[in-house]
Amino acid sequence: MISRQFALLGFELAAPGERADAYIINSCTVTAAADSKSRQRIRQAKALNPDALVAVIGCYPQAAREEVARMEEVDLVLGSADKEGVADQVGKLLRRARNDKRDCAQNEGGELVSAESGGANEAGGSPRERTRAWLKACDGCDRFCSYCVIPSARGAVRSAAPAQIAREARGLIAAGYKEIVVTGINLALYGTDLKGARALSAAGAGKPADGIFALLSRLCSLDGEYRIRLGSLEPTVIDASAAARIAGLSRVCPHFHLSLQSGSDRVLQKMKRRYTAEGYAEILAALRGLDPHFAVTTDVIAGFPGETDEDFSDSLSFVRAAGFAKVHVFRYSKRKGTAAADMPGHLPNAVKAERAAALAKAAEEGAAAFREGCNGTLRRTLLFGPDKGGRFVRGITDNGIDVRVPAGAFENPAAAENTFCDLELTREIIGGFS
Numbered sequence: 001m002i003s004r005q006f007a008l009l010g011f012e013l014a015a016p017g018e019r020a021d022a023y024i025i026n027s028c029t030v031t032a033a034a035d036s037k038s039r040q041r042i043r044q045a046k047a048l049n050p051d052a053l054v055a056v057i058g059c060y061p062q063a064a065r066e067e068v069a070r071m072e073e074v075d076l077v078l079g080s081a082d083k084e085g086v087a088d089q090v091g092k093l094l095r096r097a098r099n100d101k102r103d104c105a106q107n108e109g110g111e112l113v114s115a116e117s118g119g120a121n122e123a124g125g126s127p128r129e130r131t132r133a134w135l136k137a138c139d140g141c142d143r144f145c146s147y148c149v150i151p152s153a154r155g156a157v158r159s160a161a162p163a164q165i166a167r168e169a170r171g172l173i174a175a176g177y178k179e180i181v182v183t184g185i186n187l188a189l190y191g192t193d194l195k196g197a198r199a200l201s202a203a204g205a206g207k208p209a210d211g212i213f214a215l216l217s218r219l220c221s222l223d224g225e226y227r228i229r230l231g232s233l234e235p236t237v238i239d240a241s242a243a244a245r246i247a248g249l250s251r252v253c254p255h256f257h258l259s260l261q262s263g264s265d266r267v268l269q270k271m272k273r274r275y276t277a278e279g280y281a282e283i284l285a286a287l288r289g290l291d292p293h294f295a296v297t298t299d300v301i302a303g304f305p306g307e308t309d310e311d312f313s314d315s316l317s318f319v320r321a322a323g324f325a326k327v328h329v330f331r332y333s334k335r336k337g338t339a340a341a342d343m344p345g346h347l348p349n350a351v352k353a354e355r356a357a358a359l360a361k362a363a364e365e366g367a368a369a370f371r372e373g374c375n376g377t378l379r380r381t382l383l384f385g386p387d388k389g390g391r392f393v394r395g396i397t398d399n400g401i402d403v404r405v406p407a408g409a410f411e412n413p414a415a416a417e418n419t420f421c422d423l424e425l426t427r428e429i430i431g432g433f434s
């Protein structure tokens, strides 16, 4: 985790949106929208403190170094770095850059493995950050979905050794973190690159996602009071039985992110997604069989090249019926070097925008229905503690719902920080979705 390593190097961590001497933008380049978001964050950082050093790392500069370096707000560009020494390396560069602010550092050949954007694991952060830690298990992907730049930007899957991850998890639990969010570009591929990957399997070789199942089984068996939430799983790898097997692990939260991308089999095939809408629906059914309020979040692309009205209608119907807790809707954007960029049938922006808006509306209705369905249920909740004004105690349920409980419900709201409780959800305390 970059933030924790920075803290070890003596940096004091600022909360998101706070004025700071340096900002690290850990970027993603999965879509043009992600690039745009990174550029927005870069500008926001500089606006917060025009004298601050702004460093951009991650796969956006790896894929488009020149474009990032050209931004006048950017002081430091790091496309890649050595995994083991990333904090040390970035720290040195930051210190050096303080003396030579326009130095654009180049660091080829390594790999940057770190906390995902949005996560910080330091004791100096907000209460939310002191209760949840992000643990990256793997990076890269070799699925080559036809619209995606990740395989060329970040390379094939690279997994950290199970013993190393377990060691890191033990350290986080000992430091008091109650929720460990295990992340990776394509977590379902975890372990497929490790020597003897099959030996990782705790339940028979050859089944989809054996590696991640074995890793999670190991993480679930550690001592302490904690739970595990997963980052993104890919239905390009896992099927219904693999998803159910993972979801059945004792400490794993009933909250998966499974990218749908399209509800049309024809489009899924053109996307090279390796599953059908029916296969995806089977995963949903298996998860809901374990817990009717199992939260599934997803991504959907509107306006993939050649997407017909009928294809779009299939996606819309799927989103309406699926009961997703949250949907990230993306308008298709052409990414240089991907197979989809050269496909015929690119749609006008207006059509993509119209379809994205319809999907977003359906997604919001579905999300509201999901939250409403949880009204009256009892959920294991991790409390972050009182918010800034002290009026509410905030927290997150096992199935990912943000809650805000009136502080008056607690004898000592401050003592609630970083504790678990079984919370009956009501409309008043149900907030958004993480």
Ligand code: SF4
Binding pocket: 141, 142, 143, 144, 145, 148, 149, 150, 151, 185, 186, 234, 236
């Ligand atoms: S599974 Fe497909 S969309 Fe996901 S990272 Fe890999 S190539 Fe990209």
